[in-house]
Amino acid sequence: MPEVVKEGAQNKALPSHAKVVIIGGGVVGCSILFHLAKFGWKDAVLLERDELTSGSSWHAAGQIHTISSDPNISRLQSYTIGLYKEIEELSGHSVGLHMTGGFYLASNKTWHDYLKRERSKARYMGLHQEWISPKELAERHPLIDPKHYYAALWDDQDGDLDPSGTTYAFAKAARTFGAQYFTHTPATKTEQRADGTWDVTTPKGVINAEHVVNCGGLWAREVGHMGGLNLPVQPMEHHYLITEKIDEIANFGSRLPCGIDYEANIYFRQEREGMLLGTYEPVGVPWKVGGTPWDFGHELLQPNLDHIADRLELGFERIPALANAGIKDAINGPFTFGPDGNPMIGPVPGMTNYWCAVGVMAGFCQGGGVGLTMAEWMIDGEPSIDVWAMDVARFGKWATPDWGTVKSTENYERRFVMTFPNETLPKGRKQQTTALYDRLVAKGGRMGQAFGLEHVLWFADGPEDAHEEPTFERNRSHEYVAAECAAVREGVGGIEVANFAKHVIKGSGARAWLNKTMAGFIPKPGRMTLTPMLTEKGRLYGDLTVACLGEEHFMLFGSGAMQDAHSRFFAKTLPEGVTHANETESWHGIALSGPKSRTLLSRITREDVSAEGMAFRDCRQTFVGDVPVVLNRISFSGELGYEIYCRPQYLIRLAEAIEEAGADLGYRWYGNRALMSLRLEKGWGAWGLEFRPDFNAVEAGMDVFINWKKDFVGKAATEAARDQGVARKLVTLVIDTEIDVTLDEAVMVDGEAVGYITSGGYAHHVGKSMAMAYVAAEYAGAGTEFDVEILGEMKRAEVQGVPVYDANGANMRA
Numbered sequence: 171m172p173e174v175v176k177e178g179a180q181n182k183a184l185p186s187h188a189k190v191v192i193i194g195g196g197v198v199g200c201s202i203l204f205h206l207a208k209f210g211w212k213d214a215v216l217l218e219r220d221e222l223t224s225g226s227s228w229h230a231a232g233q234i235h236t237i238s239s240d241p242n243i244s245r246l247q248s249y250t251i252g253l254y255k256e257i258e259e260l261s262g263h264s265v266g267l268h269m270t271g272g273f274y275l276a277s278n279k280t281w282h283d284y285l286k287r288e289r290s291k292a293r294y295m296g297l298h299q300e301w302i303s304p305k306e307l308a309e310r311h312p313l314i315d316p317k318h319y320y321a322a323l324w325d326d327q328d329g330d331l332d333p334s335g336t337t338y339a340f341a342k343a344a345r346t347f348g349a350q351y352f353t354h355t356p357a358t359k360t361e362q363r364a365d366g367t368w369d370v371t372t373p374k375g376v377i378n379a380e381h382v383v384n385c386g387g388l389w390a391r392e393v394g395h396m397g398g399l400n401l402p403v404q405p406m407e408h409h410y411l412i413t414e415k416i417d418e419i420a421n422f423g424s425r426l427p428c429g430i431d432y433e434a435n436i437y438f439r440q441e442r443e444g445m446l447l448g449t450y451e452p453v454g455v456p457w458k459v460g461g462t463p464w465d466f467g468h469e470l471l472q473p474n475l476d477h478i479a480d481r482l483e484l485g486f487e488r489i490p491a492l493a494n495a496g497i498k499d500a501i502n503g504p505f506t507f508g509p510d511g512n513p514m515i516g517p518v519p520g521m522t523n524y525w526c527a528v529g530v531m532a533g534f535c536q537g538g539g540v541g542l543t544m545a546e547w548m549i550d551g552e553p554s555i556d557v558w559a560m561d562v563a564r565f566g567k568w569a570t571p572d573w574g575t576v577k578s579t580e581n582y583e584r585r586f587v588m589t590f591p592n593e594t595l596p597k598g599r600k601q602q603t604t605a606l607y608d609r610l611v612a613k614g615g616r617m618g619q620a621f622g623l624e625h626v627l628w629f630a631d632g633p634e635d636a637h638e639e640p641t642f643e644r645n646r647s648h649e650y651v652a653a654e655c656a657a658v659r660e661g662v663g664g665i666e667v668a669n670f671a672k673h674v675i676k677g678s679g680a681r682a683w684l685n686k687t688m689a690g691f692i693p694k695p696g697r698m699t700l701t702p703m704l705t706e707k708g709r710l711y712g713d714l715t716v717a718c719l720g721e722e723h724f725m726l727f728g729s730g731a732m733q734d735a736h737s738r739f740f741a742k743t744l745p746e747g748v749t750h751a752n753e754t755e756s757w758h759g760i761a762l763s764g765p766k767s768r769t770l771l772s773r774i775t776r777e778d779v780s781a782e783g784m785a786f787r788d789c790r791q792t793f794v795g796d797v798p799v800v801l802n803r804i805s806f807s808g809e810l811g812y813e814i815y816c817r818p819q820y821l822i823r824l825a826e827a828i829e830e831a832g833a834d835l836g837y838r839w840y841g842n843r844a845l846m847s848l849r850l851e852k853g854w855g856a857w858g859l860e861f862r863p864d865f866n867a868v869e870a871g872m873d874v875f876i877n878w879k880k881d882f883v884g885k886a887a888t889e890a891a892r893d894q895g896v897a898r899k900l901v902t903l904v905i906d907t908e909i910d911v912t913l914d915e916a917v918m919v920d921g922e923a924v925g926y927i928t929s930g931g932y933a934h935h936v937g938k939s940m941a942m943a944y945v946a947a948e949y950a951g952a953g954t955e956f957d958v959e960i961l962g963e964m965k966r967a968e969v970q971g972v973p974v975y976d977a978n979g980a981n982m983r984a
Contacts, residue, residue: 194385201541212348246539266332402574410448708887795827
């Protein structure tokens with residue numbers, strides 16, 4: 171078991187003021203303290219209720235690796251591992267680092283395919299990964315029986331370290347830059363003043379801080395409650411074993427590499443002359459659902475080896491020496507998980523100067539990257555890379571504590587279980603539904619969930635038929651989605667659009683504020699425009715459709731997942747007299763698309779919706795289907811189309827009117843997969859895939875929507891990108907393949923990665939496999955050919971110069 175390092179409380183008196191107060195002295199809190207001080211915020215203070223590491227950090231297994239489901243988290247994990255030598259030298263405190271290298275084991279075709287995808291990501295990310303054969307695996311780790319494995323993916327950056335030593339190294343390195351930490355100094359109260367600063371009460375006095383950071387770890391929920399915040403995180407029991415001495419290890423001559431076996435659901439590494447073996451139980455056990463006791467510290471929970479017996483049996487089969495080794499220690503300690511397994515970090519939406527970095531269960535893989543990101547965010551106003559996968563804003567108020575327990579438990583149980591691109595997870599469902607939920611399910615809707623809201627992915631022939639097998643390849647939904655696409659391209663289809671965000675901006679000065687905040691043109695009353703929204707550094711932070719309902723009255727439509735993040739962004743600069751309301755939950759609706767959509771719409775409204783009466787990008791408040799609506803003439807499918815938004819209580823009536831009026835026109839409901847297929851044919855990017863803060867407007871091709879004649883947030887950086895040129899550009903590809911891309915596949919030229927896929931799939935109307943990708947600018951020209959790596963095989967791809975369907979947009983503007 172890792173040795174616990176203890177150090178007495180500092181003798182310095184608690185200061186009365188600090189720039190930042192960090193609550194929690196685990197590895198994450200200490201990393202944030204170090205990075206803040208290193209980057210110039212030396213007036214930072216960390217408070218720890220007991221000794222440093224007195225939560226999860228001290229009993230962590232200490233195994234480190236770079237692979238993560240999100241590429242940017244992988245980058246931050248690589249940064250974290252590379253940081254350890256620096257903090258060891260700065261602090262003079264050993265982190266116990268062993269850079270042994272490590273491998274990820276594939277014992278069946280499915281996991282082999284998964285690792286092929288990871289290897290492809292590693293190509294463009296610059297990570298050092300390579301395939302090794304089962305024979306070479308056995309040579310590098312002679313305890314492993316190689317007959318169980320197809321292949322192994324080797325990463326030379328993997329290894330292990332001493333958890334307590336690492337945490338103290340961060341804290342002491344922070345102190346060399348002027349920061350302070352205080353042990354045996356619990357925060358007992360956080361209270362915000364009228365000026366936005368926070369008073370943090372401790373037994374040793376009160377500190378007034380400009381910013382507070384919740385790094386409470388096992389006590390994240392309790393620290394959050396002090397500020398009126400409910401966080402959907404849950405501590406989970408977790409087992410690992412440490413064996414007695416194993417002769418093969420003692421006699422090997424060098425330290426053995428670490429490893430992960432996905433099918434067996436085990437991770438393992440050398441621990442002195444024995445081995446550490448950990449697993450994520452098939453039935454997770456939430457710990458202290460009602461709250462973590464304040465007096466819990468350097469304690470462990472009672473082991474229950476029966477609970478992990480099936481995993482141990484697989485481990486003994488694949489590492490036979492373990493079966494004969496005695497167990498020296500059986501560790502069962504709690505770790506805090508988040509609903510999707512990723513950390514929850516950043517400024518908390520709806521709160522001022524309150525930050526969190528919680529649910530970082532892989533703290534020694536991710537702690538350095540979290541510290542870097544938090545420091546950049548606090549000091550510079552934005553992180554240097556897109557960290558949406560960790561942003562606390564990805565969970566709204568619908569993410570209740572009970573939901574958090576359910577989803578965190580599910581994620582724990584699936585830690586080493588494959589999640590396929592087309593897979594929907596069963597727990598925590600129906601957290602948010604619309605009035606049409608039962609109606610659409612009855613029609614065969616296969617549902618997914620986004621920002622807690624159920625929405626249709628595709629339609630089967632009925633509820634019993636709405637199923638599919640998880641896979642990387644095309645599946646039984648393929649033909650159903652094809653029929654939905656055909657309905658939109660040839661007739662008329664409808665899709666529910668409740669999951670688009672709707673922000674209402676009103677008041678004297680609303681137009682002026684929007685004109686500054688948005689990079690594009692702000693429309694006149696009755697009109698709509700598409701505009702990028704940028705950060706100060708010129709990075710994309712939104713692609714929003716702005717509808718002007720009155721001279722100083724606007725409705726903004728955008729990413730549903732980003733609604734709280736955008737609300738947080740708006741709140742930073744919203745002036746006196748201008749109001750913002752996130753009204754996403756107050757406006758649901760249906761989008762009509764297809765050449766017959768005008769005919770259908772004309773039957774259920776008195777408005778003149780002819781081409782002359784309602785032009786492309788017109789908007790108005792009117793009545794459709796006998797209910798009050800906001801009617802927009804716009805379409806993400808690329809066809810003639812309209813978005814019809816109404817209050818939720820009117821949605822069933824609107825749906826009935828549409829179905830009745832469209833019966834003889836072949837009206838068909840369609841889902842998100844069809845929409846994503848249709849937009850590929852138009853070469854249109856989507857938020858979170860092609861458009862996100864990793865890119866600027868010029869790289870993304872969004873600069874065509876910018877109004878260069880005005881001042882706007884991020885203008886200087888965007889002008890520089892325009893004038894100096896960019897190193898990469900977004901392109902649309904057609905690929906010669908029978909297995910479609912999903913995202914993050916490497917784009918190759920002569921064996922070298924020159925870009926990567928952001929999204930893709932099958933374009934049903936044109937009958938082509940397509941993708942969107944960022945590639946080096948010199949390869950972005952129409953007709954350029956690449957290889958795209960799909961499940962380990964190179965498939966030929968060609969850059970498209972114009973959309974493969976309706977290149978001039980005539981159908982949409984008809």
